[in-house]
Amino acid sequence: MADRPDPPDPILSSAGYLLLKAGVKMQAVIDETLAALDLTGRSFLVLTFVDSSDQLSQLELSRRLGLDPTIVGGLLDDLEDRGALTRRRDPADRRRHQLELTPKGRKLHAKAAAAVVAAESDFLAPLAVDDRDRLREMLVEVMRTRLPWLDA
Amino acid sequence: MADRPDPPDPILSSAGYLLLKAGVKMQAVIDETLAALDLTGRSFLVLTFVDSSDQLSQLELSRRLGLDPTIVGGLLDDLEDRGALTRRRDPADRRRHQLELTPKGRKLHAKAAAAVVAAESDFLAPLAVDDRDRLREMLVEVMRTRLPWLDA
DNA sequence: TATTGTTATACTCTATAACTATA
DNA sequence: TATAGTTATAGAGTATAACAATA
Numbered sequence: 001m002a003d004r005p006d007p008p009d010p011i012l013s014s015a016g017y018l019l020l021k022a023g024v025k026m027q028a029v030i031d032e033t034l035a036a037l038d039l040t041g042r043s044f045l046v047l048t049f050v051d052s053s054d055q056l057s058q059l060e061l062s063r064r065l066g067l068d069p070t071i072v073g074g075l076l077d078d079l080e081d082r083g084a085l086t087r088r089r090d091p092a093d094r095r096r097h098q099l100e101l102t103p104k105g106r107k108l109h110a111k112a113a114a115a116v117v118a119a120e121s122d123f124l125a126p127l128a129v130d131d132r133d134r135l136r137e138m139l140v141e142v143m144r145t146r147l148p149w150l151d152a
Numbered sequence: 153m154a155d156r157p158d159p160p161d162p163i164l165s166s167a168g169y170l171l172l173k174a175g176v177k178m179q180a181v182i183d184e185t186l187a188a189l190d191l192t193g194r195s196f197l198v199l200t201f202v203d204s205s206d207q208l209s210q211l212e213l214s215r216r217l218g219l220d221p222t223i224v225g226g227l228l229d230d231l232e233d234r235g236a237l238t239r240r241r242d243p244a245d246r247r248r249h250q251l252e253l254t255p256k257g258r259k260l261h262a263k264a265a266a267a268v269v270a271a272e273s274d275f276l277a278p279l280a281v282d283d284r285d286r287l288r289e290m291l292v293e294v295m296r297t298r299l300p301w302l303d304a
Numbered sequence: 305t306a307t308t309g310t311t312a313t314a315c316t317c318t319a320t321a322a323c324t325a326t327a
Numbered sequence: 328t329a330t331a332g333t334t335a336t337a338g339a340g341t342a343t344a345a346c347a348a349t350a
Contacts, residue, residue: 008200008201008204008205008301009200009203009204009265011200011265011268011269012200012299012301013288013292013301013302014269014272014288015272015276015284015285015287015288015291016178016182016268016269016271016272016273016275016276017268017272018288018291018292018295018299019171019174019175019178019276019287019291020175020178020179020182021175021295021298021299022171022175022291022294022295023171023172023173023174023175023176023177023178023179024175024176024179025175025295025298026168026171026172026175027172027175027176030168030172048160048161048163048164049160051161052160052161053160057308057309058308058309059307059308059309068341068342068343069308069309069310070309070310070311070341070342070343071340071341071342073309073310073311093307093308093349093350094308094348094349094350095307095308095309095348095349095350096307096308096309096349097308097309113161113163116163116168116169117163117166117168119168120166120167120168120169121168123168123294124167124168124171124294126293126294126296126297127290127293127294131290131293132167133167134286134290135167135171135287135290136165136166136167136170138279138283138286138287139167139170139171139174140165140170141278141279141283142174142275142276142278142279143170143173143174143177144278145278146173146177147164147170147173149160149164149165150165209331209332210331210332211330211331211332220318220319220320221331221332221333222318222319222320222332222333222334223317223318223319225332225333225334242331245326245327245330245331246325246326246327246331247325247326247327247330247331247332248326248330248331248332249331249332
């Protein structure tokens with residue numbers, strides 16, 4: 001009934017906890033945005049990685065996404081059914097599938113990427129542009145050892 | 153097999169996406185830390201909110217946590233079984249339960265809070281202390297309208 | 305014998321609704 | 328009739344392991 005709850009523990013205002021809450025909320029916002037295109041955060045990442053890699057195998061994709069191969073298999077099933085990507089047997093090793101986006105898949109990815117960028121920008125709107133850059137730099141520092149593509 | 157994957161889409165290095173990844177990872181790190189005390193992020197939050205509020209009801213707690221009352225009921229069952237908190241009928245309205253930490257529960261919470269603070273500090277170690285403060289300020293800005301206790 | 309990918313099974317989490325008791 | 332809380336059921340998501348094909 002009270003509109004102003006008791007002031008809770010200071011730990012709920014710490015940098016680490018706010019980072020947690022902000023990140024989880026950012027994830028939810030992006031998922032909602034992608035839902036309009038019948039995508040999830042995961043299926044969007046699949047499109048992103050397949051788009052930027054040549055002849056990716058499912059196992060290699062799973063490793064990069066940090067997901068179980070059976071999960072990735074299901075995501076690929078869906079995207080293949082929708083005509084967004086193709087699985088083709090690797091002639092050199094017929095156990096492997098070479099993954100590739102179709103033109104339709106590339107269009108879908110471009111549309112989704114634009115929507116995600118807009119959602120992120122909206123979420124970070126309370127920060128000035130300079131502050132967003134500063135935030136990005138700090139997060140790169142924190143995540144450098146945890147995300148392989150930041151080590152460039 | 154390649155140790156250096158193809159450079160992926162720039163969207164994976166954006167402030168918003170890095171915020172997402174950092175937040176989710178922070179959550180995982182905190183959950184791992186709390187597991188050593190047989191707690192989860194959620195049960196720790198239950199302890200935190202009950203500790204800092206007087207005679208909280210289950211429904212009010214659920215509202216503050218943003219969780220379904222049935223979920224909260226299960227969390228309370230566990231903590232009550234472990235002797236960390238008590239449910240007592242509200243004499244003024246016998247439908248309600250007044251939640252309160254036991255001395256054991258307060259000790260558990262203090263221990264867990266110290267562990268969480270240490271885990272956060274460790275996670276943010278790549279940043280100088282000044283930068284951590286700056287990060288915290290920026291996250292307060294972003295989350296001000298989304299976390300009731302930041303509006304102070 | 306090891307590896308890629310698929311299929312089948314079981315387990316966990318969560319959401320929904322029905323129920324009891326109090327008001 | 329409405330509210331606080333519990334219990335029961337069903338569904339989604341995930342992990343595990345067994346399997347087929349290829350190396």
